[in-house]
Amino acid sequence: MGFLTWLQETEFAQFLASDPYAYPVLLCFHAIGMATVVGLVWVMSARVLGYPKGLTIETFHRMSTIALWGFAVNAVSGFMIFSTEATRVIDNAEFLIKMAAILIGGLSVWYMMRTVRQLAPDVAFPVSLKVTAFVTSAAWFVAIVFGRLVAYTIKPPF
Amino acid sequence: MDDLLRWVRDTPLGHFMRETGNAFPVAEMSHFIGLSLLMGVMLVVDLRILGVFKQASYSSVLKLIPMAIVGFAINLISGVCFIATNPFLYFTNPAFYWKLTFILLGGLNALWFTFAEHRQIAGLPTDAQAPALARVMAAASLGMWMLVLLLGRLLPTFAPVAGG
Numbered sequence: 001m002g003f004l005t006w007l008q009e010t011e012f013a014q015f016l017a018s019d020p021y022a023y024p025v026l027l028c029f030h031a032i033g034m035a036t037v038v039g040l041v042w043v044m045s046a047r048v049l050g051y052p053k054g055l056t057i058e059t060f061h062r063m064s065t066i067a068l069w070g071f072a073v074n075a076v077s078g079f080m081i082f083s084t085e086a087t088r089v090i091d092n093a094e095f096l097i098k099m100a101a102i103l104i105g106g107l108s109v110w111y112m113m114r115t116v117r118q119l120a121p122d123v124a125f126p127v128s129l130k131v132t133a134f135v136t137s138a139a140w141f142v143a144i145v146f147g148r149l150v151a152y153t154i155k156p157p158f
Numbered sequence: 159m160d161d162l163l164r165w166v167r168d169t170p171l172g173h174f175m176r177e178t179g180n181a182f183p184v185a186e187m188s189h190f191i192g193l194s195l196l197m198g199v200m201l202v203v204d205l206r207i208l209g210v211f212k213q214a215s216y217s218s219v220l221k222l223i224p225m226a227i228v229g230f231a232i233n234l235i236s237g238v239c240f241i242a243t244n245p246f247l248y249f250t251n252p253a254f255y256w257k258l259t260f261i262l263l264g265g266l267n268a269l270w271f272t273f274a275e276h277r278q279i280a281g282l283p284t285d286a287q288a289p290a291l292a293r294v295m296a297a298a299s300l301g302m303w304m305l306v307l308l309l310g311r312l313l314p315t316f317a318p319v320a321g322g
Contacts, residue, residue: 024315031311032304034190039198043222052221058213063202144194145187152183 004086017084029077034147036070038140041109048112048125048133057116064113071106085154094153098146105139112136163245172242182243185236192236193307195229200303207279207288207296216288217280253316257309264302267295 007013016022040063047055082089089095112132119125166172175181199222205211206219241248248254275292282288288296 024312028308028311031193031307035194035197035307036201038194039196039201041198042195043198043202043225046222046225051225052218054215054218054221056214056218059202059211062211066201066205141191144190148183148187148190 004090007083008086010083013080013083013086016080023081023084026077026081029073030081033070033072033074033077034144037067037074038144040064040067040070041105041140042137044109045112045133045137048116049130050125057121060113060116064109067109085157088155088157089150092150092154094146094149098143098150101139101142101146105136105143108132108136108139159249163249166242166245169242171239172245175239175243181239185239188232189236189240189310192229192232193310196226196233197229197303197307199223199226199229200299204296204300207292209287209293212284215284216282220276220280247317248313251313251317253309253312257306257313260302260305260309264299264306267299267302271295271299 016026044060044063044067046052047057047060112129115129115132116125119129175185202211202222203219203226206214206216211219271292275295279288279292287293
């Protein structure tokens with residue numbers, strides 16, 4: 001726990017926690033990043049599952065680039081939010097489930113993109129790929145649900 | 159106005175939201191799910207009209223719109239649930255009025271698109287540029303939904319009473 005205590009007591013983390021604007025601004029970035037990553041991942045997953053069929057897979061490259069930017073925004077803003085209450089959040093089961101869902105969702109997106117890229121054009125998507133798309137969507141759904149739950153379940157500071 | 163807000167507060171929905179332990183958190187989760195659906199699709203549709211995702215035909219991208227409507231419907235329902243929980247908290251909050259304004263503008267923009275532009279854009283060849291007006295409206299749409307999201311996220315910050 002040494003590192004987390006140190007992190008939480010850095011001047012920067014203390015500033016983020018106490019400044020009247022810093023925390024709301026972080027939440028804004030985190031919300032925009034969330035909508036970007038999850039929204040685009042759901043569009044790509046929906047396409048793999050067959051909706052809308054006419055949407056060319058060539059768009060995935062650009063979509064995943066934008067989604068990655070959203071992810072970067074959320075990794076940074078998320079870490080900063082984490083730094084303000086690190087020692088309490090690390091004991092929160094909902095937070096750990098959220099992190100696990102993001103890990104599974106991230107690996108699953110990566111595997112989905114790789115498989116789509118390797119398939120010859122005009123080949124029907126195999127069932128295993130559709131299962132991956134479903135798992136991907138579900139994992140990001142769980143990440144949002146448990147992210148929201150953290151706010152309700154985290155121990156108060158004192 | 160106060161009478162109206164009291165009436166909203168005392169509807170069966172208001173009672174249900176306040177007296178059911180998990181109702182509010184579930185509405186919040188639904189709201190976050192709905193906003194991601196709406197924003198994800200609007201990003202793809204508006205950016206396509208602005209010239210990103212050039213490989214995709216306009217008509218194929220426009221077929222995603224029902225997914226955005228589902229997201230909007232989820233958020234309309236969960237949003238009404240929030241208001242019924244404590245209407246006074248929302249109707250005393252300046253950020254809430256701005257949020258409503260931009261939802262209205264975003265909605266009018268979407269209606270305009272549906273009735274005035276949808277058919278024309280769907281018929282454009284993939285390599286054609288969308289008309290200037292459509293591109294301006296697409297940029298405005300992205301900006302407005304982004305503002306709706308930010309103002310929503312900032313509601314607790316601007317609340318005159320602590321809460322939310």
